[in-house]
Amino acid sequence: MRQRLLTGIAGGAFIAAVTYFGGTIYDFVYFGIICIGIYELSKVFFDNGFDYGAIVNYAFAIALFIEKSTEYRHYFDFFLFLYISVNFLVFVFNKKTDTKKISEIIFIGSYVVFFMYHMMLMNGSAYVWLVYIIAFGTDTFAYFTGKLMGRRKLYPEVSPNKTVEGAIGGMIGSTILSLIYFNFLSINKYIYIIIFSVSASVFSMAGDLAASKIKREHGIKDFGYMLPGHGGILDRFDSVLFVAPAVYYFVQHFL
Template sequence: MKQRIITAVIAIAVFLPFVLIGKLPLVLFTFLLVGVGIFEMYRMRKISFFSVPGLLSLLAVWMIVLPNHYLANLNMTKIEIGLIAVLLYLTYMVFSKNRFTFDDVAFSILAVIYIGTGFHFFIEIRETHLAYLIYSLFIIWATDSGAYFIGKAIGKRKLWPEISPNKTVEGFLGGILCALVVGVLFSVFDYIQWSIGFAFTTVILSIFGQIGDLTESALKRYYDVKDSGSLLPGHGGILDRFDSLIFVWPLLYFIFERFLDLI
């Protein structure tokens, strides 16, 4: 537990300054995060990251992460870039004589979309709604901590033992409760204006954050690994730490872009 707390404090101390600075430093730092994330995905799949598909995935995920205005001079959309990447994956499948299989192609494409989309909206939210980005970080950290400590203290009913044996229904509900408490605190300090709509949004994000966590647990169980990586002692890898946020950021962007006036 001590190691877990120390790692968390150091990681937050490194991460938050980039969030506050934003712009190009944040984009470059995000490139590093998604690069490690792709490395971890390939490691779970037991495919070398330092290979043609690995490096192609790195380039593809960087292109997805980039804010749209960075691509204005290329005169290409991200969908077009994605289609080119698919053709290159399939071409490599042929040249590798099926050592890199069609299943590996599908895995690579989905890994790029899964990681890239989440971090793309991380940057997009930072450019338009810094307060909401900070809010998302704290409610997910509160959800994770609440689910862990409350589940450990009073958890009895298993939430989804086939996916994550240690998670409980009590921990799941405790995570939501802690997220609501943090949301109220944001309102008290005038970072956001609290309302029924915002309370509902907090609950939705907390739930989907936990689904993101379960998704990563499902991946690790399928590939029979304990953690996605070992970069963060006591926490695992980058995907272990950002699994909830990868789910939450696209949803948060959609809610605030489409329904902010209703909240």
């Protein structure tokens, strides 16, 4: 527990500092997080962090990093088309590649690369802090509410310790934190904010459950060992993966 707490404090302080200063360092850090996430999930699916399926996703991550960091901005649709096309070409011309393999490759590209790419898109934005507020706020409030009041299991086949009461507590707690933060930003579209916050909190829990389901299906406890007491990068950022796109598109279309 002590090791988990120390890692959490050190890691949280590092990410907070990187987010506060933003810029190129922020992009590099999240590019690194994406690559580590690809490695961890490729180890689970392919038993090899440098399988050709992993290499395709590293290439996709590099393309999006270049698109974000250089004058080649707004090339995302082209890179996405190229990524999908390459995967289908590999499927057609590589006799050893079946639909299961291609599905796993594209799953990693969607789950890790595409979802986390939205954190890079919010580099320098005040709204990026909402991702942390909702993801970690939901997790924290759900944990303590579940401990104090949890009776009914939420999804015991995937995560035996999560409860319905904890989920409700997580949604309420993260919504209150969101309202406080939006008030700090002088934004008072309260109906939109409440609907968004509850929805994003559901996404946060879905991200957590998705990671748990992957681990349960493959018989592993953690995705890796990089973060002592927490496991791998994906063990810590599973909720962020789902919340980041929710925050980005809410800000783009409703604020």
